[in-house]
Amino acid sequence: MDLYEILMKRRSVRDFEDKEIPDEIIDKILDAALSAPTGGNIQPISIIVVRGEEAREKLDGILGNQPWVKRAPVSLIFCLDFHRAKRWASTFGTDFSGERAVWHFLIAYADVMCASQNAAVLAESLGLGSVYVGAILSKIDKTRNFFDIPEYVLPMMILSIGYPKTIPKNIPKLERDIMVHKEKYEWRTDEELRAAYENKYGDFDETAEDYLKRAYIEAIEADKQGNLGRVEYIKGQLDKLAIKSNAEFLFKVRYPSEAMVELNEEITGSFRKAGFNF
Amino acid sequence: MDLYEILMKRRSVRDFEDKEIPDEIIDKILDAALSAPTGGNIQPISIIVVRGEEAREKLDGILGNQPWVKRAPVSLIFCLDFHRAKRWASTFGTDFSGERAVWHFLIAYADVMCASQNAAVLAESLGLGSVYVGAILSKIDKTRNFFDIPEYVLPMMILSIGYPKTIPKNIPKLERDIMVHKEKYEWRTDEELRAAYENKYGDFDETAEDYLKRAYIEAIEADKQGNLGRVEYIKGQLDKLAIKSNAEFLFKVRYPSEAMVELNEEITGSFRKAGFNF
Numbered sequence: 001m002d003l004y005e006i007l008m009k010r011r012s013v014r015d016f017e018d019k020e021i022p023d024e025i026i027d028k029i030l031d032a033a034l035s036a037p038t039g040g041n042i043q044p045i046s047i048i049v050v051r052g053e054e055a056r057e058k059l060d061g062i063l064g065n066q067p068w069v070k071r072a073p074v075s076l077i078f079c080l081d082f083h084r085a086k087r088w089a090s091t092f093g094t095d096f097s098g099e100r101a102v103w104h105f106l107i108a109y110a111d112v113m114c115a116s117q118n119a120a121v122l123a124e125s126l127g128l129g130s131v132y133v134g135a136i137l138s139k140i141d142k143t144r145n146f147f148d149i150p151e152y153v154l155p156m157m158i159l160s161i162g163y164p165k166t167i168p169k170n171i172p173k174l175e176r177d178i179m180v181h182k183e184k185y186e187w188r189t190d191e192e193l194r195a196a197y198e199n200k201y202g203d204f205d206e207t208a209e210d211y212l213k214r215a216y217i218e219a220i221e222a223d224k225q226g227n228l229g230r231v232e233y234i235k236g237q238l239d240k241l242a243i244k245s246n247a248e249f250l251f252k253v254r255y256p257s258e259a260m261v262e263l264n265e266e267i268t269g270s271f272r273k274a275g276f277n278f
Numbered sequence: 279m280d281l282y283e284i285l286m287k288r289r290s291v292r293d294f295e296d297k298e299i300p301d302e303i304i305d306k307i308l309d310a311a312l313s314a315p316t317g318g319n320i321q322p323i324s325i326i327v328v329r330g331e332e333a334r335e336k337l338d339g340i341l342g343n344q345p346w347v348k349r350a351p352v353s354l355i356f357c358l359d360f361h362r363a364k365r366w367a368s369t370f371g372t373d374f375s376g377e378r379a380v381w382h383f384l385i386a387y388a389d390v391m392c393a394s395q396n397a398a399v400l401a402e403s404l405g406l407g408s409v410y411v412g413a414i415l416s417k418i419d420k421t422r423n424f425f426d427i428p429e430y431v432l433p434m435m436i437l438s439i440g441y442p443k444t445i446p447k448n449i450p451k452l453e454r455d456i457m458v459h460k461e462k463y464e465w466r467t468d469e470e471l472r473a474a475y476e477n478k479y480g481d482f483d484e485t486a487e488d489y490l491k492r493a494y495i496e497a498i499e500a501d502k503q504g505n506l507g508r509v510e511y512i513k514g515q516l517d518k519l520a521i522k523s524n525a526e527f528l529f530k531v532r533y534p535s536e537a538m539v540e541l542n543e544e545i546t547g548s549f550r551k552a553g554f555n556f
Contacts, residue, residue, distance in 0.1 A: 003281060003403040007310040007396055030458050032285040034451065036395065039412050040533060041493075043452050048459045055461050079463075084456070085528075088471045092525040101538040102545045106387075107412045110435060113391030114410075117314065118285050120392075121399055125281045132392075134317050134385045149463045157388060173312070174321050178362070180308050181326045183333050185357075185427045193366045215319075247370040250363075255318060260379040264556050267380045278542050 006125050011171065013129025014068040014221040016162030021073050025126060029161070032122040033076075036114035039107035044085060044098065045115055048077040048147055048155075055147075059158075062142045063135050067225035072160035077136070077143070078116045080108045082152040099152050099276045109156060116159050129164035132157060138263050140270035151275040168217050172200045201246040208235045215246065216254060284403050289449065291407025292346040292499040294440030299351050303404060307439070310400040311354075314392040317385035322376065323393055324359040326425055326433075327352065333425075337436075340420045341413050345503035350438035355414070355421070356394045358386045360430040377430050377554045387434060394437050407442035410435060416541050418548035429553040446495050450478045479524040486513045493524065494532060 001009075030047060038045070050056060051074050059077075060070035069075055082098040089096040098104035120130045136143055136158050143155045178188065178196040188196070201215060212220055212231060222230045237243070237253045251257050271277075279287075308325060316323070328334060329352050337355075338348035347353055360376040367374040376382035398408045414421055414436050421433045456466065456474040466474075479493060490497055490509060500508045515521070515531045529535050549555075 003400055004306055004310060007400060008313050010313065012315055028282055030454055032282060034454055034457055035286050035288065037290055037410050041449055043457065046457055046459060048463060050461060052461050084471060087468060088475050089525040089529050091468050091472055092523040094525045094529050095535045096529045097535040097539055101542065103415060103538050103541045106415055109387060110391050110412060113388050114395045117392045117395035122281055122285060132315050134388060137381060137384055147462050150465065171319055176308055176312055179312055179321065179324055181324060183328060183330050184425050185324065185326060187428065190365060190369050193362060194369055197366050245370040247367040247372045251367050251372050251374045257373045257375040260381050261375055263381045264379065
């Protein structure tokens, strides 16, 4: 299978076999991650490799509702790391102020994601499956605390990797033409946008289970793996809020707008506690 | 060549043949990008495909000092796009407030980078070369203006792609052991950090040209491609600031700490102008 096929078929896997990944495979994945492009070749990245039972349990406890992190034989915590360069620079009497510079933060986060996507793609090509867990963004303090992460280092993303037990079917996507613009941004009409999303999500008018299978597989997987109650909770919300459209489901049930905004304080507070200030 | 080799050998290419990339190759690259993982399957991404002479010239003018963007037959502007989801939601009387939520911003930017790295990796496997241009982050206003980019959309990264004329030799990297941590963050001593960086960059005590070839290839490439004066300027700075270490070079000459912090206002100002407020 060529790389194009691999990239097109890749789906997040949350259901892993209880099977170790050999060290040499993990090393290859790490090397691929660390060989990703990095702005100015600064390499402001650290990867914490979580394989032990204790750390997996703990990470599961910190994150909540993400049982795949415990089940996956390996989770990689991708950190944005200014501690290393800062300390190195200071031994030469030089200041690296990445923690005060939005520029450095944004480029370093891009580096983090290039590295993690290299890892995800290589894992896929080796017959492994993986899932990103961004929920760590609202658990930065606890993660830093447990994993002994120094100042100026932010755990930004988890990639959990393992041998897939089941792989989700293709999930609905917007078509290329609505996301790609030729030469300039091509504004679409409300009607075109609605049609594009309807094309993606299909009708809302069906049973909750069928809908969730397509539009919120995480809830179903979480239940299957022991977090019972997730699907029931969502179904309750659908009723209670009288959800009647895909858009309402997404931004009232799954990512309720105000609740997402309320996370700001938590996230920026964690940034400040880690010494970031911009 | 298997994917591991491709990822390990990949180097940023800034020197492109004057040769078009066929449409079907570009479409494949775009499809691979759009098939990348995206948090909650929200797909808050737009890609502007820049191929025309006028837009390439303009982009070059906006960025400055990055002649490869004009030379590359294709540049992809990867945008974080909340405009589309927001307008779609509003047609259902629903509010998507990504522009006020740090969470949504951070996850969406991760999505943008997963997409662009998929594009970079596929391009590489097809015999193309590419280079990321993050300098767009300090030119968001001008880019939004020229490319007719709506509110709630931020151009975050450029990937310029073409057939490589020359490919840089391997560039120095930190070794895996200094960037990877087992189970917990492994703190290193100042001496270990210094040794790791010395191992990466080598001695500072050599001719400026030799040093730049290894540590700042962009300056040399920019000169070769017509931005004459870049290398002379850097050499002047090395003398003037009496730079005597790799760390000083990096954070006094190449990314002067205070100058980087001073960009904050520009970048956050652009975010605000695009309707972002968190």
